[in-house]
Amino acid sequence: MTTTRGLEGVVAAQSSICSIVDGVLCYGGINIDELAEHATFEEVVYLLWHGALPKRDQLETLKKQLGENAAVPKEVLESIRHYPKGVHPMAALRTAVSSLALYDPEAQDMSPEANYRKSIRLVAQTPTLIAAYERMRKGLEPVAPRADFTIAQNFLYMLTGEEPTETAVKAFDVALVLHADHEFNASTFAARVTVATLTDIYSGIVSAIGTLKGPLHGGANEAVAKMLVEIGSIDNVESYIRSKLDNKEKIMGFGHRVYKDGDPRAKWLKQMSQKLTAQIGRPELFEMSVKIDDMISKEKGLKPNVDFYSASVYISLGLETDLFTPIFAISRMSGWTAHIMEQYENNRLIRPRADYTGPVNQHYVPIDRR
Numbered sequence: 562m563t564t565t566r567g568l569e570g571v572v573a574a575q576s577s578i579c580s581i582v583d584g585v586l587c588y589g590g591i592n593i594d595e596l597a598e599h600a601t602f603e604e605v606v607y608l609l610w611h612g613a614l615p616k617r618d619q620l621e622t623l624k625k626q627l628g629e630n631a632a633v634p635k636e637v638l639e640s641i642r643h644y645p646k647g648v649h650p651m652a653a654l655r656t657a658v659s660s661l662a663l664y665d666p667e668a669q670d671m672s673p674e675a676n677y678r679k680s681i682r683l684v685a686q687t688p689t690l691i692a693a694y695e696r697m698r699k700g701l702e703p704v705a706p707r708a709d710f711t712i713a714q715n716f717l718y719m720l721t722g723e724e725p726t727e728t729a730v731k732a733f734d735v736a737l738v739l740h741a742d743h744e745f746n747a748s749t750f751a752a753r754v755t756v757a758t759l760t761d762i763y764s765g766i767v768s769a770i771g772t773l774k775g776p777l778h779g780g781a782n783e784a785v786a787k788m789l790v791e792i793g794s795i796d797n798v799e800s801y802i803r804s805k806l807d808n809k810e811k812i813m814g815f816g817h818r819v820y821k822d823g824d825p826r827a828k829w830l831k832q833m834s835q836k837l838t839a840q841i842g843r844p845e846l847f848e849m850s851v852k853i854d855d856m857i858s859k860e861k862g863l864k865p866n867v868d869f870y871s872a873s874v875y876i877s878l879g880l881e882t883d884l885f886t887p888i889f890a891i892s893r894m895s896g897w898t899a900h901i902m903e904q905y906e907n908n909r910l911i912r913p914r915a916d917y918t919g920p921v922n923q924h925y926v927p928i929d930r931r
C-alpha cells in the first residue's frame with residue numbers, strides 16, 4: 562500500500578461540475594474569468610446544479626424559488642436567539658443549518674426532486690441564518706428577507722435593514738461567483754464522504770460547514786483580516802512578515818494545494834480590493850496587502866489564494882471580520898449541494914485505507930497490572 566499525505570494528487574472520483582486543469586478554473590466548462598465578468602451568482606447556482614447556463618425563464622424560476630424560500634422556520638430563528646452571543650458565526654451557522662433539518666418535512670426524503678428542493682432552501686436560507694445571528698448577537702431584531710431580492714442584495718439588506726448600494730451588491734455578487742465551487746476542496750470532499758453513506762443532505766452540509774471553518778481552508782479569510790489589523794500600517798509589513806517567516810509560521814491567504822502558479826480568482830479580488838479600499842478612503846489596506854503579496858512571492862515563491870484579497874474586499878464592504886468565512890459558506894453552499902446531488906446520482910461508499918504504524922502483537926493486560 563502506498564500512502565499519500567493529505568491525499569495530494571489523488572483523484573478521488575469523477576465529477577462534471579467544476580474543473581481545474583493547468584491552473585485554469587472552470588464551472589461547467591466555462592472559464593471563471595468569463596463568469597466573474599458576466600455572470601450573476603444565481604446564474605452560477607443554476608450552472609452548478611444543471612451543468613448549463615439557464616435560459617431567461619429558467620433563471621427567473623430559480624430566482625423566484627430562492628426568493629420565496631429565503632425565510633427560515635420561526636422555530637429556528639427563535640433558537641438562534643438563545644445561542645451564546647460570543648460564539649463564532651461559523652459555529653452558529655453549523656448548528657443553525659443542522660436545526661433546519663429538524664423542521665424540514667422532506668429532510669429524510671432521498672428522492673432527487675426533494676434533494677433539489679432542499680438545495681434551493683439551503684442556498685436561499687444560509688444568508689438569512691447568518692444575518693439573523695449577526696443582528697441578534699448585537700441585540701437587534703432580525704430583518705426578514707425580501708422575496709424580490711437576489712442572494713447578494715438580500716444578505717446585505719438583512720444585515721442592516723437598509724437597501725444596499727449597487728456597488729456593494731455588484732462587488733458582493735462577484736465574490737459569490739468566485740467562491741461558488743472548487744472541485745474536491747476539503748469541505749466539498751467532506752460533504753461527499755458524508756453523503757456517500759446515503760445519509761441526508763443536511764448531514765453532508767453540516768460536515769462541509771465544519772470543514773470550511775478551519776484556517777487552512779475557508780477560515781483563512783478571517784485570519785488575513787486579523788493579520789491586516791495586527792500589522793496596522795504599511796511601515797510594519799516588513800518586520801511583521803519577516804518575524805512570522807523566521808518563526809516558520811504560515812502566512813494566511815497564501816499557497817494552495819492545487820495552484821502552484823497562482824489562484825485565478827485572486828486577481829479579481831485584487832482588482833476589487835484596489836477599487837473598494839480607495840472608495841472607502843482606506844487605500845492603505847490594499848497597499849499593505851500588495852506589499853505582503855510581493856514579500857511572500859519573493860521570499861517563499863508563494864502566490865495569494867482566494868482568501869487573501871477577499872479580506873480587504875469584505876472589510877471595505879463594512880462587514881464584520883468573523884462573518885468572512887460564513888460569507889464563503891453562503892457562496893459555497895451552491896457547490897456543496899451540487900456535489901452532494903452528483904454524489905447521490907452515482908454513489909459508492911468512500912472508504913480509503915490507513916497505513917497502520919502503531920504497535921503490533923500486544924496483549925490485553927488486566928487493569929491492576931498496567
Ligand SMILES: CC(=O)SCCNC(=O)CCNC(=O)[C@H](O)C(C)(C)COP(=O)(O)OP(=O)(O)OC[C@H]1O[C@@H](n2cnc3c(N)ncnc32)[C@H](O)[C@@H]1OP(=O)(O)O
Nearest residue numbers: 776777778779781810811812813814815816817818866868
Ligand atoms: C479556500 C481555500 O481553502 S484556499 C487555502 C486557504 N488557506 C490558507 O491560506 C492557509 C495558508 N496556506 C496553507 O496553509 C497551505 O498553503 C495550504 C493549506 C493552502 C496548502 O497546503 P499544502 O498543499 O499541504 O502545502 P504545505 O502546507 O505542505 O506547504 C508546502 C510548503 O510550503 C510552505 N507554505 C505553504 N503555505 C504557506 C504559507 N501560507 N505561508 C508560509 N509557508 C507556506 C509550507 O510551510 C511548506 O514548506 P516546507 O516544505 O518547507 O515545510
Ligand SMILES: O=C([O-])CC(=O)C(=O)O
Nearest residue numbers: 742743745746747818867
Ligand atoms: O480547493 C481548495 O483546496 C481550496 C480552495 O481554493 C477552495 O475551496 O476554494
